[in-house]
Amino acid sequence: MSVDYKAKAEKVTETYRFQLEEIRGNNDLNARAKARRIKNLYKESNDELKRLEAANEKQKVTHRQVLERKVWGPPVAKLTGSDAISWRDAEDRAAKLIPDYSDPSRAATDWEGEARAKLERAISAGDDFQVRAIVNVAMQWRWLSVVDAYADTSDCVDEISELWNTTPAIDNPQAVRNEQFDWDFLNFNVTAPEELSQPSEEEETAKDRSDRIGKDFAAALMEGQSEGSLTAGFGGQAGFGSAPGSVNSAAHDAGSWGVE
Secondary structure, rough: OOOHHHHHHHHHHHHHHHHHHHHHHOOOOOOHHHHHHHHHHHHHHHHHHHHHHHHHHHHHHHHHHHHHHHHHHHOOOOOHHHHHHHHHHHHHHOOOOOOOOOOOOOOOOHHHHHHHHHHHHHHHHHHHHHHHHHHHHHHHOHHHHHHHHHHOOOOOHHHHHHHHHHOOOOOOOOOOOOOOHHHHHHEEEEOOOHHHHHHHEEEEEEHHHHHHHHHHHHHHHHHHHHHHHHHHHHHOOOOOOOOOOOOOHHHOOOOOOOOO
């Protein structure tokens, strides 16, 4: 039984949006407290959505494997003995249908035509192993006429149609591409709130400390420049201490250097 993970994700998203607005509208909280709660809410909601997305993807893969086995897997439940040999032989022969578009002697449609002819012969002969192996190749290379010919004789038309609409084309210049963008990821994401850009208390403390050190350094620089200007104005002599009557000399005479 499949689980509707998209519906579960929608409920998580609705709850997230409701709680987000509730926190933003709470006047008992300051801006920092609101940001902290919103960050926690976003992380918890996002983690749950990613968990649901992973479960949804796993379910899709499992479902696809079931479809593939029904449409072009071995026609027996368990391959043993002669059946296993027949299946490997059918796969080997079908692999020879994989086109070589570098061959200038053959048109692109020749490969599909050959595959259809061999499929019809296998259907007439009742060689279900060969039929399914050819359909596998045809589905990968987007050979619609071959897949349609198989669907006309199959009792799993719905499964064939579903696989056709979800199977990406092989990356080659001739195959008709029918890739569908998977929009499922939109169901498992919430928009990041602007509060995420606000620094945490630890980050804010580090920023304040950095700003203070920067201001102190700038102030010390200005003080040094100012003192140098005063010294030069009173005739300071480089390399010989301070000239008599200068500001530094006066400070020294007053005992500011700690020397009696």
